Amino acid sequence: MNFHSDSGYLPLKPIIHSWIDSLIARKDLMLDKIRKEDSPVNIHSLDPFVENIQTYQCVFQKYKLKHKIYFARKANKCISFAQQAFKCGQGVDTASFNELEQCLAAGIPASVLILTAAVKNRKLLELAVQSQVTIVLDNLDEYFLLKEIVEEKQKNTAVVIRLSGFTLNEKQLHSRFGFSLVQAQNLIEEIHLDAGLLRYSGLHFHLNGYAVDERVAAIEQSIRLIDQLDAMGIGTESLDIGGGFLVNYLKEGEQWAAFHQELKLAVLGQRTPLTYLNDSLGIVKSEMGIQGEPSVYPYFNSNNKALFLERILKSHSELFHQPIHELIQQRNLELRIEPGRSLVDQAGVTVATVLFRKADSAGNFLVGIEMNRSQLRSSSADFLVDPIHLPLKSGNQHEDPCFGFLVGAYCLEQELILKRRVKFDKFPEVGDLILFPNTAGYMMHFFESEAHRFNLAANLFFDQSEGSLIKDG
Numbered sequence: 001m002n003f004h005s006d007s008g009y010l011p012l013k014p015i016i017h018s019w020i021d022s023l024i025a026r027k028d029l030m031l032d033k034i035r036k037e038d039s040p041v042n043i044h045s046l047d048p049f050v051e052n053i054q055t056y057q058c059v060f061q062k063y064k065l066k067h068k069i070y071f072a073r074k075a076n077k078c079i080s081f082a083q084q085a086f087k088c089g090q091g092v093d094t095a096s097f098n099e100l101e102q103c104l105a106a107g108i109p110a111s112v113l114i115l116t117a118a119v120k121n122r123k124l125l126e127l128a129v130q131s132q133v134t135i136v137l138d139n140l141d142e143y144f145l146l147k148e149i150v151e152e153k154q155k156n157t158a159v160v161i162r163l164s165g166f167t168l169n170e171k172q173l174h175s176r177f178g179f180s181l182v183q184a185q186n187l188i189e190e191i192h193l194d195a196g197l198l199r200y201s202g203l204h205f206h207l208n209g210y211a212v213d214e215r216v217a218a219i220e221q222s223i224r225l226i227d228q229l230d231a232m233g234i235g236t237e238s239l240d241i242g243g244g245f246l247v248n249y250l251k252e253g254e255q256w257a258a259f260h261q262e263l264k265l266a267v268l269g270q271r272t273p274l275t276y277l278n279d280s281l282g283i284v285k286s287e288m289g290i291q292g293e294p295s296v297y298p299y300f301n302s303n304n305k306a307l308f309l310e311r312i313l314k315s316h317s318e319l320f321h322q323p324i325h326e327l328i329q330q331r332n333l334e335l336r337i338e339p340g341r342s343l344v345d346q347a348g349v350t351v352a353t354v355l356f357r358k359a360d361s362a363g364n365f366l367v368g369i370e371m372n373r374s375q376l377r378s379s380s381a382d383f384l385v386d387p388i389h390l391p392l393k394s395g396n397q398h399e400d401p402c403f404g405f406l407v408g409a410y411c412l413e414q415e416l417i418l419k420r421r422v423k424f425d426k427f428p429e430v431g432d433l434i435l436f437p438n439t440a441g442y443m444m445h446f447f448e449s450e451a452h453r454f455n456l457a458a459n460l461f462f463d464q465s466e467g468s469l470i471k472d473g
């Protein structure tokens with residue numbers, strides 16, 4: 001087992017917020033909590049969350065746009081973030097009965113909540129109607145059920161219509177969600193003519209991927225519909241352009257580019273593998289060579305968060321011969337966004353303890369940590385961000401850096417916490433901590449599971465002034 005060789009490791013250095021540096025200086029606190037709560041623990045801070053809200057607000061203010069930011073809480077389940085969004089004068093996007101019910105119970109007013117759940121059963125719609133939460137409609141069956149419920153409850157309810165089927169360069173953007181522009185127009189006319197308890201208030205879309213031009217096209221086509229409705233005497237109050245604002249996790253673009261280049265060589269067998277058993281992270285290898293890119297989140301990007309929003313707003317509309325922000329402002333629309341990942345950028349880390357060191361049958365150096373891969377997982381093939389090794393004791397016997405793979409608690413051969421080979425600043429000892437930075441957006445909660453009846457990780461908040469870790473909620 002050669003664990004001192006760095007030949008299969010390329011650095012991907014994370015951006016680290018200052019609160020994380022302060023937390024790293026308090027290993028004693030983390031160890032104490034892990035003793036009480038079990039490993040791993042998720043540790044959060046509200047400071048970056050507030051800063052992230054402010055960066056978006058600055059852009060809206062610059063373009064003098066009426067706006068509302070709805071935190072998509074599916075990205076992170078801690079209620080503290082939802083409460084903080086409200087304290088900052090913003091709202092929360094809820095995607096399930098439990099998310100909505102918890103927000104209401106926490107005292108977040110219905111007027112700043114929206115319901116975008118992909119499936120909405122009677123119980124959920126009844127809660128939204130009863131509490132007067134705006135509902136984003138996705139399909140006709142939902143509409144019919146909602147009509148029934150508002151009649152039964154005799155409650156006025158605002159609805160927003162989710163759109164899809166936009167076109168860009170004569171190609172349709174595929175989506176399983178929402179109504180086509182024509183279906184939406186018919187439905188809105190029906191709601192208007194009905195003059196019943198449902199009230200049409202705005203349009204909504206959320207696009208997959210991170211393309212600015214697709215968002216620009218979707219806004220233009222939504223505005224065209226808004227104008228058509230306006231000509232029929234049907235007013236629109238808001239346009240919600242969903243989430244999907246990019247986050248940058250990494251310090252250096254060169255490291256990101258080098259990793260991609262070398263991964264391809266590794267998959268072709270032309271260099272030492274960078275990943276466990278030379279996992280291609282989604283690159284397809286055939287007799288013809290390799291095809292495609294790794295199916296991973298763009299962990300490095302220079303067009304993120306508020307910059308991404310501003311690029312959309314500054315874009316020129318070919319359809320209207322005006323910048324996008326003017327189209328929105330002239331119509332006095334409230335522009336809404338639903339960022340999830342980007343509002344919790346830098347707002348959480350996951351910390352686990354080292355339990356064992358060993359070699360696998362091929363001699364790969366494995367470090368077993370007390371967590372499972374559902375506790376650090378997204379739809380990306382790997383989390384391409386270097387973890388931070390925090391040795392328990394200084395002055396260990398083995399001071400040289402070493403390289404290996406982090407494995408977890410599920411009984412599967414593929415139970416790697418990270419597929420990439422990682423670096424330990426010195427030989428890891430049992431009890432050392434491994435800190436995964438920037439995991440609050442999807443990584444810690446989206447796929448977490450109780451398989452093997454493992455406990456779910458505790459969710460804590462770091463109070464820097466008190467020097468304490470407090471439970472969420």
Ligand SMILES: Cc1ncc(COP(=O)(O)O)c(C=O)c1O
Pocket residue numbers: 072075093116206242243244245338339340341342
């Ligand atoms: C309707 C809707 N809004 C907002 C979001 C949040 O997206 P993100 O976390 O990428 O900002 C999602 C994510 O799936 C979504 O489906």
